[in-house]
Amino acid sequence: MEVDKGKGEAEETRKVAEADRDTVTLKSSDGKLFEVSKEAAARLSTVLAGMIAGGSIDDNGTDLKQIGSEALENVVDYCNKHANSIPSAALISSSISFNTAPFKEPEEWERKFVDRLSHDALFDLVEAANFLGMERLLDVTCHKISEMMKGKSPDQIREVFNIKNDYTKEELEEIRQELAWAFYDD
């Protein structure tokens, strides 16, 4: 009984030590490990917050099999940068009522953060943000992608995103006539 009690205490101590750590370790699909601030991870990702609260964070690296190392590195970088920046009131309110909140412009550092990414890295990051329930990062990355369409014709948008045109000529003409005013400058 004494031994069991001792074991129980040791387990308890280990749990407390884990809870006291201020970082969590995440493992990408290709096995790379990344350390991230626990506070920022819990604040910025609903999925990680759930895992931290539920005790399913693995000390040796929590497996995130759906996220590649490049995207995870960007996620961690974003979380750490976020932890170091003072969140504005606009940012906080945006994360509270994301679906209906009026659009909030990305902050200067967030803009720089996504501007330096290649298209491929940006698209991987948007998927990672969506998977991890990171509303603000999803907001910032989706905003960047929507900016890539601004002022472009349908042809130019297809080119930017490598999309196949599956309309017939007749279908296109019909829609263009219906909304002729929206294509006056084409």
Add this chain to the structure above:
Amino acid sequence: MSESSMCRGRPSSPALAAPLPDNDDILREIFLRLPPFPSSLPRASLVCKRWRRLLSDPRFLRRFRAFHHRQAPLLGFFIAYSGGPYFIPTLEPPDRIPSARLSLDAPYHKAWTFLCCRHGLTLILNRTDLEITVCDPVTGDQRCSAIPPGFKRHDPRLVKCKGALLCDDHASRVPLEAFKVALLWTDGLQLDTDLQMFASFYNLRLVCGVTSSQHLSRLIIGWASLASWLRIRSTGCSMVLGIMASLG
């Protein structure tokens, strides 16, 4: 999300652009952040059928409206014209909506007075039939309601009238019945010494539904003319409400 959907193929050559994530939820989030200009969604709809399906979904359009609430651009304005409210666009192409698309034609032989435009709806006084008409210029949908009994005792040609549309729900597109109409009018010329002023508050949900109509005393006229109420535009409705509140 399945694992396969997360692994997009890398472009085989650097010249080929990277494809967007194959995920409707993410595409919706991207479309939601398109600028709220008139040409944004039509142009994106023409890219491919999948995009058109997502963009024309009424649930998406409701979200888009709510997301850009209070950031919608001014498309233009209406001017009072004998043939009905005439739309003057203010944006540049491709967001310039033609006048003919939103201008409203008064029915033949009906005298329409344009009162105001709010929440994307126009409020019209039909002096021929003594009705007020709320009209959605985009859909052409209209609701008519008889004007208050007090109005009818006076020569409608002399009546000076101001009106405003009110709605509790500002974020989403709501049915015309949800709107209330505030009217403020005099029964004659402004210089008339016996001038009387009236206010009505309508609920469009009720046919001919005057929920409150008051004959205001000359004391209030004195106060109102001080405020040059005939020139009041945007504050007209709050003034009517203020008067209503003071009358209990």
